[in-house]
Amino acid sequence: MEPLSAIEIAGRIIYQLSPVWISLVILYAFSIGFKRRLGLYGKLFDSPIGMIGFGLVMFWVFTGVYGAMDMIITHDPLSQLSGMKNKVPGTPLRSPEEGQYEWYLLGGDNLARDVFSRLVKGAWEVIKIAPMAAVFAFMVGITLGLPAGYYGGRLDTALSFAANLILAFPVILLFYLLVTPEIVATGVPNYMAIVLFVFPIIFVGVLLNSRYYTRPKLRNWLLPVVLGTIIWFYLQLVSNGGYLINTPEYAIWGLPRAMDMFDIPGGILVVFVSVVFVNSPTVFRIVRGLTLDIKTRDYVAAAQTRGEGPWYIMLWEILPNARGPLIVDFCLRIGYTTILLGTLGFFGLGLPPESPDWGSTINDGRKLLSIYLHPALPPAFALLTLVLGLNLLADGLREESLKD
């Protein structure tokens, strides 16, 4: 069979991505159609920069999600086919079996795996970790930053010192210290997970209680139900195979296996925890700064005069009014998390070596870069476009939210 030409490769990749195009068209049609009723999200479609950024981000989100459902990929990202090692894009398979896709669209890497399928699967690795890590970093940063800014004093000094302490660490040194199999064996990441993942529970608990404590009837069933569900998820998240911490010397019992619906592999957990750990001090500083600014406003004084509690003021008066900068920073933070995940992969830390994530793929590909370009360049451009999309999206959001 003949190798494909450049135009044929492009055509086949575009065809292979057709579910993504369809989803994007539907999303844009609906969003532009109803943009006046969609608040800030709708306003995004007034700014060309924001629209381009949102398009890039959603392209990779759809690619990742459909890739995870095995829709776009042409081959298994881990299987090695004989004779395909380092082959250029568009090379036909040597002996295609019945029903097998007949080409390697973006060529093969140095272990004869399909670069295109690994690229698509790599998108899912980012999409499933980065936004969640940003959410957790925000929960930690908000829960600590609001009281630090609102109360000030000793609490502020202590928390700011701790935040500056973490920020003074070179990120890569921290990763090298935290994300190694030896540290995973000591259970340190599990302890960190137990502490860091408590913050969402505190956040939601205080959020609901401060709002509804005047309506005990509603509060008394709402709070247990919501908190119960979150705590159950929390325990599932932090306990693995029936243990909270399981080291050779000692073990702490966790949730029984029967109630544990999912386990997170140690490698992924430590990556997740350290990314959250690195990001939360920055969020803390932003939230603290915004709180210091907003707490001098009249509506805060009004709330204080009518006798609202401090947590109500923080969470229902200050936080909603700080949402503009926080939403913008959230987009940037996802981008930064993506870069951090790539850095981890680039140094071969945490994620399993055969993992298709972009950082590891770039690291694999760079060793033969002077001869073969195709294994390293596609993941590099993928990471570039995703982070660029997030930055443009943040820029668009900033512009539109300033127009109010």
Next chain:
Amino acid sequence: MGLFILRRSGVMLLTALCLTFIVFFLTNLYPNLEKLAKTQGNFRMSDEAVASWLDANGYGGSMVSKYGQWLGVLPGWTRETEDGYSGRCMTGTVSAEVAAEASTFCGILQGDWGYSTRFKDEVSTIVAERLGNTGRLMFWVLVLMIPSALIIGVLAGMREGSVTDRSLSTASILTTATPEYVSGVIFIAVFTSSTVGLKWFKGTATSAMDNPNFENFFLPVLTIALYGMGYIARMTRASMTEVMTAQYIRTARLKGVSFHNIVMKHALRNALIAPFTVIMLQFPWLLNGVVIVETLFNYKGFGWILVEAAGNNDIELLLAVSVVSVFVVLITQLISDIGYVYLNPRIRIS
């Protein structure tokens, strides 16, 4: 001002102590020590052999006492064996007379940074040599990055919303979205590989350690500079647009000063105060860039020893590396605070 610097130095010292203790704690956890023992001894050591190796080399004992020894506030460990004496302050096994003469304290307070298990050499010599390499790299990065970032920022901020502004801003966003390991790989692919065929530069900077020239040194410098450049340019642009809408600029324009003179004489000085802080605070990020780029271009500097020390759990080298990087971060923060007060008369007077 003196009190301010004194207080900041106190906080700095406390931060450095906390950070080195964290590094010390993490590197001295048992699985890490076990790995160290096995790489230094042999990989088939039994658990007892590992324990006795650790004990014989001073890795036993409590965390706090070992940290005190490293700092130089507790006496260094000594051990009597059949062949003679060994200890923290002695090299190898020595006789009783030599051991009696050796100093009791030998930590960083006494200027003894310890011994690297990875490179089999004194930590202070390794760090000094490698820092020199990185210093050269950083010098050229700053030479390239700061002027171009400021020029881009000022040009973009001069006329807000113009075509120049739009295109330069988009370019800055693009560079901030490109981490070093992406831009480095793209540069190597485009400018050095035989497939593209340009071959303008060399793909490694190994030869640049002895003989840096444009061909082998430009790509690593550009890769680090580019990531920071966009951010500084955006901050400069923001500061410039703010200054250009100020009242005194309008006054100058109304009295007929030419646009060129407004920008050069009136706006520029005030617009460059904010970027100064940003440039100083950019140093911690540059440190990350250095680690990535030195790995990518195989340039053996400070970032390279960080990776080597961390990968081999070389405790004392790693501690020295973290002390150096923490001080770089904290001192640049201090300089940025002091410089901001110095540059901005409004703060100095009030």
